[in-house]
Amino acid sequence: MGLKNLRDSQQQRFSQSRWKKNRIPGQHQKRGVRFRLFVVWSILIIAGFGLGIHLYSLQIIQGPKLTKAARSQQMFNMRPFIPRRKIIDRNRDVLAIDRPVYTLYVHPNQFNYTIEEVASNLAKILGKDATELETRFRKHKSGILLSHALPEATADRLYALRFDGLDLRRKYSRYYPKEDLAADVVGYIDGDRRGQAGIERSQQKMLERPTRTVRLSRSGNGSLMPDYAPEGFLHFDDLQLQLTIDSRLQRTARSALTKNLKKWKAKRGAVIVMDAWDGSLLALVCSPTYNPNRYSKKDIPLFRNWAVADLYEPGSTFKPLNIAIALEAGVINPFDVFNDNGTIQVADSTIKNADNKGNGQVDIAKILQRSSNIGMVKIIQRMRPSSYYSWLEKIGLGERSRTDLPSEVNSRLKPEKEFTIKPIEPATASFGQGFSLTPLQLVQMVGSLGNGGKLVTPHVVEGLVDSKGKMHVKPDLSPPRQIFSPGTTQKVVEMMETVVSKGTGKPAEISGYRIAGKTGTAQKAGPNGGYLDDAKITSFVSILPVNSPRYVVLAIVDEPKGENAYGSTVAAPIAKSVMEALIPLEGIAPEKSNE
Known part of the structure; x- marks a missing residue:
């Protein structure tokens, strides 16, 4: 009897186990699925709502500020250099004119020729002592200022040397071809391009051409996009200040x-x-x-x-x-x-x-x-x-x-x-x-x-x-x-x-x-x-x-x-x-x- 009851008990447990594996999902299982779906949809709704709020903030609340910031990154304010008007005498001889000049910096650590060769060639063009230049080049490796106002013809001769390490920076300078002939009348301008004496001072407004700031587009890498430049923004009048002086x-x-x-x-x-x-x-x-x-x-x-x-x-x-x-x-x-x-x-x-x-x-x-x-x-x-x-x-x-x-x-x-x-x-x-x-x-x-x-x-x-x-x-x-x-x-x-x-x-x-x-x-x-x-x-x-x-x-x-x-x-x-x-x-x- 004991053996028979043991077999009946095992058979009963085996039958119950097979029934559990093969039965159809019940009410408890359905509730778990609904809960999981609710959680997922809640997260999605909350995220969408949050995204909407953020988009509203970006486009409506912060929109003007962000637009201004974007434009400042995409656009570049440029005030182009406009030469000062020439001064001429009654016979149209030039008394004062803006001309390009060059500042020369030398970087010996970039020379593609020996220091002796560079110093010798520069000395001939600049009218300096070659030995002194050699000494300076050996003492300093970079950023040596040799001249702050080289004329364009001299700069062209330096370019023709094709020496690495010569840094020529262009700027404009006022030049008086008659030198002291009419200085008492014409005067001069200082480093800030402001007239300090003579006509250069009293006629400052007539000598300065009108300039305007223009906004140019920039590409993603920051370079200017000339196709978007206003037409003729670099053009200026050809008016000259004529004097009565002969x-x-x-x-x-x-x-x-x-x-x-x-x-x-x-x-x-x-x-x-x-x-x-x-x-x-x-x-x-x-x-x-x-x-x-x-x-x-x-x-x-x-x-x-x-x-x-x-x-x-x-x-x-x-x-x-x-x-x-x-x-x-x-x-x-x-x-x-x-x-x-x-x-x-x-x-x-x-x-x-x-x-x-x-x-x-x-x-x-x-x-x-x-x-x-x-x-x-x-x-x-x-x-x-x-x-x-x-x-x-x-x-x-x-x-x-x-x-x-x-x-x-x-x-x-x-x-x-x-x-x-x-x-x-x-x-x-x-x-x-x-x-x-x-x-x-x-x-x-x-x-x-x-x-x-x-x-x-x-x-x-x-x-x-x-x-x-x-x-x-x-x-x-x-x-x-x-x-x-x-x-x-x-x-x-x-x-x-x-x-x-x-x-x-x-x-x-x-x-x-x-x-x-x-x-x-x-x-x-x-x-x-x-x-x-x-x-x-x-x-x-x-x-x-x-x-x-x-x-x-x-x-x-x-x-x-x-x-x-x-x-x-x-x-x-x-x-x-x-x-x-x-x-x-x-x-x-x-x-x-x-x-």
């Missing part, structure tokens, strides 16, 4: 001035030539001067054009203007005669002629011929001080000429109350002392005698012209102001002619030409008042031609040395040299004297 006349003026400064061991000097009809300056020279290509090697005071920026007392060169004032005011006529005994008492002061001599009976023309201080005092004493003061203001004293050159200063005239109360003030002003102006302003005032009585604006800028010579932009100048009548000015010019033909201006006489002029030898005012005993300014101003006055020439020399240093001996010969060059350049025909 380089040929400028060269003559500089040569004559330099020669005489050396002869008389003078401190400095200036020459100005102006067309009185319109105020255009044909020449403006100061000496000593500087080369704008190497401005860093000169003293800063040289950059300041003293003919425009420094005041001085003009002395006798102002006498023709006082004659014009007296004629216009009606207190004298050309045939009046005055007694010049060599001295005159004004209040508690004694005034004398420069030579301490009297000239006897002198008419107006002889007062100019002999530069009589006594005659001038007596002429101005016929005017009320207040009326004379008003005339001095009318012709521009106390103001500036409004030239287009930088750093101009106002001329100085004492306050009206002091001038009219003290009799000595009108007396000294009659022969050009007691007030101060710039050499350029004197030329402007004397120019009114050469154009029928109009005060014009001295200027050097003609305007912006294109490559064919067509004028596009002209500067706005103050309109001419009538201060004297044409009849008065012609009388004064004819009186000034006798100064050259018979008087102190005879060294400026040119055969066949009628030239009006006036010499001046003025005392220099001291820094603490009064006048310096051992310093004077000599000058000569002229107008030509007399029959049709147009051109004004001023030569001025500061502190010449020597006992015989006067306007007639120092300045008049300079003016003569300049006029001899001016006559053929401007086609001035010879004329007969009407004396």
Whole structure:
């Protein structure tokens, strides 16, 4: 029985096991499948929902910010270099131009030739010592600066060597082909390409071409895509700044001035030539001067054009203007005669002629011929001080000429109350002392005698012209102001002619030409008042031609040395040299004297 029961029990377990393996899934199994599906779908839904939120955040909330960032990576803001406009003279000779130059770095660790070979070849091209170059190449392995401004022709020779290790970096530099010829007018620009003197400074806006920033597309590797560049963005106008200066006349003026400064061991000097009809300056020279290509090697005071920026007392060169004032005011006529005994008492002061001599009976023309201080005092004493003061203001004293050159200063005239109360003030002003102006302003005032009585604006800028010579932009100048009548000015010019033909201006006489002029030898005012005993300014101003006055020439020399240093001996010969060059350049025909 036991054995039988054991077999029945085993058989029963075996049958139950087979039944479990072969039975159909029940309710419990179905619930497990549903749970797993729920979990999977929940994960998918949550992930999709999260992805949607993230996409919303990226596209809607952060969209503008990300778009801007993408564009900044794909686009490149470029401000192309636009060369500064050229400066040319009245004959289209180039005075200033932008040109490509190269900075040369040398990397000896990259040489494909021996150090000796490289040093030898570079020394020949750069004008340097080969041994010194070898030493530098052996001492430093890379980044040796040999030059920061090599001209393009030199760079081409270096490229032709095909040496590895030569690093030429191109940039643009301002170049002045005439060097110091017109430095006083043109000026220079500094390393930041900003004008620091002359026209380069005062006409900065006209010289800089307009530029605009452009956005260029970049490829994935960062390189620019030229196909997407705006059309013509690198093109610029061909306008040039034309000046009224004539380089040929400028060269003559500089040569004559330099020669005489050396002869008389003078401190400095200036020459100005102006067309009185319109105020255009044909020449403006100061000496000593500087080369704008190497401005860093000169003293800063040289950059300041003293003919425009420094005041001085003009002395006798102002006498023709006082004659014009007296004629216009009606207190004298050309045939009046005055007694010049060599001295005159004004209040508690004694005034004398420069030579301490009297000239006897002198008419107006002889007062100019002999530069009589006594005659001038007596002429101005016929005017009320207040009326004379008003005339001095009318012709521009106390103001500036409004030239287009930088750093101009106002001329100085004492306050009206002091001038009219003290009799000595009108007396000294009659022969050009007691007030101060710039050499350029004197030329402007004397120019009114050469154009029928109009005060014009001295200027050097003609305007912006294109490559064919067509004028596009002209500067706005103050309109001419009538201060004297044409009849008065012609009388004064004819009186000034006798100064050259018979008087102190005879060294400026040119055969066949009628030239009006006036010499001046003025005392220099001291820094603490009064006048310096051992310093004077000599000058000569002229107008030509007399029959049709147009051109004004001023030569001025500061502190010449020597006992015989006067306007007639120092300045008049300079003016003569300049006029001899001016006559053929401007086609001035010879004329007969009407004396």
